[in-house]
Amino acid sequence: MNVYQIPETLPKEIDHLENLIRKFRQGTLNETELKANRVPFGVYEQRQKGTYMVRVRCPGGIITPQQLEAVAEISGKFGSKNLHITTRQEIQIHDVDLNGIISVIRSLYDVGLSSRGGGGNTIRNIMASWDSGIARGEIFDVTPYAVALTERFIAESDSWTLPRKFKISFSNSKQDNAFAAVNDLGFIAEIRDGKPGFRVYVAGGMGRSPQVGQLLHDFIPDDEVYAVARAVKVLFDKYGNRKNRHTARLRFLWQKLGREKFIRLYQKEFAGVKNRKLPPLKLKKFENRARDRFDILPAAENTPEFELWKKRYVRSQKQAGLYAVIIPIQLGILGISEASDFAEFAEHFGENAIRFTPQQNISLRNIPEEYLGNVYRNVRRVTRLADQPLLLGNTIVCAGASTCQLGICRSRDALTALTKKLTGAGIDLDSFADMKVNISGCSNACGQHFLADLGFYGKVGRKNHISYPAYNIVVGAKIGGEEGASLAEKIDEISARNLPEFVAEFLAGYGEKKDRYDSFTSFLQNGGAEDVRSICQRYRPIPDFDEDKNYYFDWGAREVFSLAGRGQGECSAGLFDLIEMDLSEITELKKQLGEAAEEENRAKILYRIMLLASRMLLITRGIEASSDDEVFDAFTRHFIQAKLIDSRFGSVIETAKSGRRARLTAIQEEALALAEAVEALYHSMDDSLRFNTEIKEEKEERGDEATSAEKAEKAEKPHLIRDYRGVSCPMNFVKTKLDLSMMQKDQILEVLLDDGSPIENVPRSVANEGHEVLQQKRIGQYWSVLIRKKV
Amino acid sequence: MISFTDQQLERYSRHIILNNVGIEGQLKIMQGKVLIIGVGGLGSPAALYLAAAGVGTIGIVDADKVDLSNLQRQIIHFTSDLQKTKTQSAFEKMKALNPDVHVNTYHLRVTAENIREIIRDYDFVIDGTDNFPAKFLINDACVMEGIPFSHGGILRFSGQTMTVVPAESACYRCSFPEPPPKNAVPTCAEAGILGVVAGMLGTIQAAEALKYLIKQGSLLTNALLTFDALKMDFRKVALRKRADCPLCGENPTILRLEDIEQAVCELKR
Numbered sequence A: 001m002n003v004y005q006i007p008e009t010l011p012k013e014i015d016h017l018e019n020l021i022r023k024f025r026q027g028t029l030n031e032t033e034l035k036a037n038r039v040p041f042g043v044y045e046q047r048q049k050g051t052y053m054v055r056v057r058c059p060g061g062i063i064t065p066q067q068l069e070a071v072a073e074i075s076g077k078f079g080s081k082n083l084h085i086t087t088r089q090e091i092q093i094h095d096v097d098l099n100g101i102i103s104v105i106r107s108l109y110d111v112g113l114s115s116r117g118g119g120g121n122t123i124r125n126i127m128a129s130w131d132s133g134i135a136r137g138e139i140f141d142v143t144p145y146a147v148a149l150t151e152r153f154i155a156e157s158d159s160w161t162l163p164r165k166f167k168i169s170f171s172n173s174k175q176d177n178a179f180a181a182v183n184d185l186g187f188i189a190e191i192r193d194g195k196p197g198f199r200v201y202v203a204g205g206m207g208r209s210p211q212v213g214q215l216l217h218d219f220i221p222d223d224e225v226y227a228v229a230r231a232v233k234v235l236f237d238k239y240g241n242r243k244n245r246h247t248a249r250l251r252f253l254w255q256k257l258g259r260e261k262f263i264r265l266y267q268k269e270f271a272g273v274k275n276r277k278l279p280p281l282k283l284k285k286f287e288n289r290a291r292d293r294f295d296i297l298p299a300a301e302n303t304p305e306f307e308l309w310k311k312r313y314v315r316s317q318k319q320a321g322l323y324a325v326i327i328p329i330q331l332g333i334l335g336i337s338e339a340s341d342f343a344e345f346a347e348h349f350g351e352n353a354i355r356f357t358p359q360q361n362i363s364l365r366n367i368p369e370e371y372l373g374n375v376y377r378n379v380r381r382v383t384r385l386a387d388q389p390l391l392l393g394n395t396i397v398c399a400g401a402s403t404c405q406l407g408i409c410r411s412r413d414a415l416t417a418l419t420k421k422l423t424g425a426g427i428d429l430d431s432f433a434d435m436k437v438n439i440s441g442c443s444n445a446c447g448q449h450f451l452a453d454l455g456f457y458g459k460v461g462r463k464n465h466i467s468y469p470a471y472n473i474v475v476g477a478k479i480g481g482e483e484g485a486s487l488a489e490k491i492d493e494i495s496a497r498n499l500p501e502f503v504a505e506f507l508a509g510y511g512e513k514k515d516r517y518d519s520f521t522s523f524l525q526n527g528g529a530e531d532v533r534s535i536c537q538r539y540r541p542i543p544d545f546d547e548d549k550n551y552y553f554d555w556g557a558r559e560v561f562s563l564a565g566r567g568q569g570e571c572s573a574g575l576f577d578l579i580e581m582d583l584s585e586i587t588e589l590k591k592q593l594g595e596a597a598e599e600e601n602r603a604k605i606l607y608r609i610m611l612l613a614s615r616m617l618l619i620t621r622g623i624e625a626s627s628d629d630e631v632f633d634a635f636t637r638h639f640i641q642a643k644l645i646d647s648r649f650g651s652v653i654e655t656a657k658s659g660r661r662a663r664l665t666a667i668q669e670e671a672l673a674l675a676e677a678v679e680a681l682y683h684s685m686d687d688s689l690r691f692n693t694e695i696k697e698e699k700e701e702r703g704d705e706a707t708s709a710e711k712a713e714k715a716e717k718p719h720l721i722r723d724y725r726g727v728s729c730p731m732n733f734v735k736t737k738l739d740l741s742m743m744q745k746d747q748i749l750e751v752l753l754d755d756g757s758p759i760e761n762v763p764r765s766v767a768n769e770g771h772e773v774l775q776q777k778r779i780g781q782y783w784s785v786l787i788r789k790k791v
Numbered sequence B: 001m002i003s004f005t006d007q008q009l010e011r012y013s014r015h016i017i018l019n020n021v022g023i024e025g026q027l028k029i030m031q032g033k034v035l036i037i038g039v040g041g042l043g044s045p046a047a048l049y050l051a052a053a054g055v056g057t058i059g060i061v062d063a064d065k066v067d068l069s070n071l072q073r074q075i076i077h078f079t080s081d082l083q084k085t086k087t088q089s090a091f092e093k094m095k096a097l098n099p100d101v102h103v104n105t106y107h108l109r110v111t112a113e114n115i116r117e118i119i120r121d122y123d124f125v126i127d128g129t130d131n132f133p134a135k136f137l138i139n140d141a142c143v144m145e146g147i148p149f150s151h152g153g154i155l156r157f158s159g160q161t162m163t164v165v166p167a168e169s170a171c172y173r174c175s176f177p178e179p180p181p182k183n184a185v186p187t188c189a190e191a192g193i194l195g196v197v198a199g200m201l202g203t204i205q206a207a208e209a210l211k212y213l214i215k216q217g218s219l220l221t222n223a224l225l226t227f228d229a230l231k232m233d234f235r236k237v238a239l240r241k242r243a244d245c246p247l248c249g250e251n252p253t254i255l256r257l258e259d260i261e262q263a264v265c266e267l268k269r
């Protein structure tokens, strides 16, 4: 059986990719071009240059045992010894070299699998509840819809050229265990008037600025699934932002248009699609029943471990007498020999027996009770977590900084440390079986911390100019239920070093009171949140570097933690956190300044403000200064001399640096103006850490009006003086234009020009362009010209 | 931020002293990204002028190699380049002319499959291709991606060009909904070309690209400029955006890109 039908065009597309790879190898095609074609094919380059990862589409997490066996074999031949299960229920083959890519893709095709749309701006793997078709409380089996929509969409060529990735999911009940409410498009099964259909959400998503899905349809009958999906796809294709990939996802379109306009445009597309009377999805049935005949004998197990395992990992299906198990796979990493062992075993339970879950685990279904012993034995061969509590089995963690270029913290190593702590802490972890603890290495949320009960995402902490790895703590995601979804929210932060202790203490505390609350959410609302804060409070002052260096090394790292030189690329979430941290301290200090009466105190505060202002943006230039002097020097070099900050601030920096802090109170205005200039510069910075071009205007918005005489005098003082003696025509004019272009309207430029054609031509040309020539004054052999910038 | 080296100030001084260009305009040029599809008769002068102007990123797309019969008009390629890929040959000249510009080469033919991905990275596209299927493909892809482009075509002694700003002005299909039937287009053998005509048209296209980047003047939109070099007649025919255009109209019927079969030209291009 093939789970989904692959379009006939795929072989041709594979040929095309093969061609491109050949050209790339011959050097007639550049890397960017290859990338443009390879990523939409689900082929990513790994951190190590020249090795690739192939992501295999598995709608609803389904793969047949035969297919899984083939995938393991293919990986053995062309890739690494480990497969990787993803949080979108796919499976990945890693470490494939350039020559192997096509072989991998062709071999996958031979067994009915495709990697098309595994990456890039495409329709990504369509998810479905892992327990769909068997769950006791489900509304109906949504698997056929996920598969049929996949078949339709992967045959439409516009699925591969969207503005950004497009994620779709189907849940079989309000519990929403396929996270329909945080996908670009989500369907949640519902029956109305006896007719199957869906509640539909749109524009959800995670990543740096997450948003829960917005209600698009209260209910649609099931035969309109395709029309809805098609209409949203067309809408996205037409209006999505292709210019800036950071604001390209559907949720940004929602935010840009607003609900009303979005819905209106959508309704137009929806009507258009419905008008075309396209055939509804062709639904295949995915049978959930026991095999008629087994060629293995039931294996009896009656150890206590087996009983515990059943409690933890086995669920009864809605089909009487049948069971499903979850097989926890640590970090989603599945060895190929384990995979093929397991696949061979799974064949006993039919072609429809395997699902990958969003927790990066495997589930096996349609098991008669008497075969659970066989399953247990096999599971123990497949995973090291077989006898661990579900809490650990269900934890999601991203790749983290050990392998991910964007990462701040080494999330995987943090989980290892956490696991070690928890298993030795004497806590009854089984009482937290339904709790989700997720960890991301940075704010990109690959570890889905927003979906966690207790989630963490990496950030940078800083003490005495030294950075240390830390985590933001988020709590209380609500997915599923009547009130609609909400994401976990940040409540505090903790150093990476103390993360394991924090979790252990928190769980121990919660465990004691657990019986008094009917849910984790109600615990949080009634004191749980304070518990988090008070534990964090206790761990707050971390030791200085010299007292305990451990805090400054991330888990599993051999080098002192540092962000310098990292993250200059497209995503620099960690940098923003750092900057925001300094900025909020500045804001706080300004408040204190207003209240401080003592001169000495004020000087101290001002000094700190100047230090923070000078330090705040250094990280964007890849600099981590280790002393106050270094901060001021680096700031002078990279911001003042680079003309990003007005050069007049040079003197106040000098004063601060000189150590005569007391003098700062005399030039308080100037110190504060510096902070404001830096803040303004920060706000002009884009995601790639580039600053807006202009030099910031001097702030003059003080309450006390300067007298008009003062004003007039001030106005005639040049803002900038340039000496263009010895520069011939027309370069003197060119340079004058350059100077003017960097100035604000009404500021004054003084240029010194030679006698002769320079003085005859430059002022005239400047005036022609609309500027005002205020004065031409001969000074011996040369001229001084005052120009007021006008346009 | 504004940063011109002294050399750049000097190199671009004749732009900068123009009132309509100035520092700001030159900066826009230097931040601009233009894609030239086809570095043949039209693409050669366009690529050279745009490189000279300092356009920040210039993409050049061509699947062919330099052939002796090209040299009569494709002035970016020299006799010593025979058998090099056109992209490589052009790359070398452009870099030699102005090392500041970043040149992306695409040694390939644009197809329905790859074109959107390629053009997406650019602000403006110059169509320097020599066949109708490619011209329609470029028009369709640019309209779908919302990227302005300059259409150009030359034959014997004459040329025609128009600029399309998707959603704002008429597209090529507004006036020419379908490619002409194969036999209506002159056969390859009939299609000689006075070399210099290519230069005349290619430079007009390059001028459009620059004007678009600096946002000055008015573009050759909603109009078709045709000229006949034999008589030196220039004419501008008004066009309009049609509501029933199959591509950019109100009820488009062309919803996805498709490659159009083309009459194969036996002659080496």
Ligand code: HEM
Pocket (backbone or CB within 6 Å): A085, A086, A087, A088, A167, A182, A183, A204, A205, A206, A207, A208, A209, A249, A398, A399, A400, A403, A404, A405, A406, A444, A445, A446, A447, A448, A571
């Ligand atoms: C190793 C290198 C990785 C990098 C550089 C990376 C990068 C990113 C980035 C930049 C985003 C934000 C994208 C956006 O919001 O549009 C993101 C989102 C995400 N990534 Fe990753 N990622 C990596 C690995 C992983 C892994 C291993 C997984 C899962 C097994 C994963 C799962 C996700 C998920 C679920 C999201 C959220 C998607 C959403 O918006 O709904 N990522 N990733």
Ligand code: SF4
Pocket (backbone or CB within 6 Å): A398, A399, A400, A401, A404, A405, A406, A407, A408, A409, A411, A440, A441, A442, A443, A444, A445, A446, A447
């Ligand atoms: S969350 Fe951050 S660290 Fe983790 S994989 Fe994603 S980008 Fe990398």
Ligand SMILES: [Zn+2]
Pocket (backbone or CB within 6 Å): B170, B171, B172, B173, B174, B175, B241, B242, B245, B246, B247, B248, B249
């Ligand atoms: Zn049109």
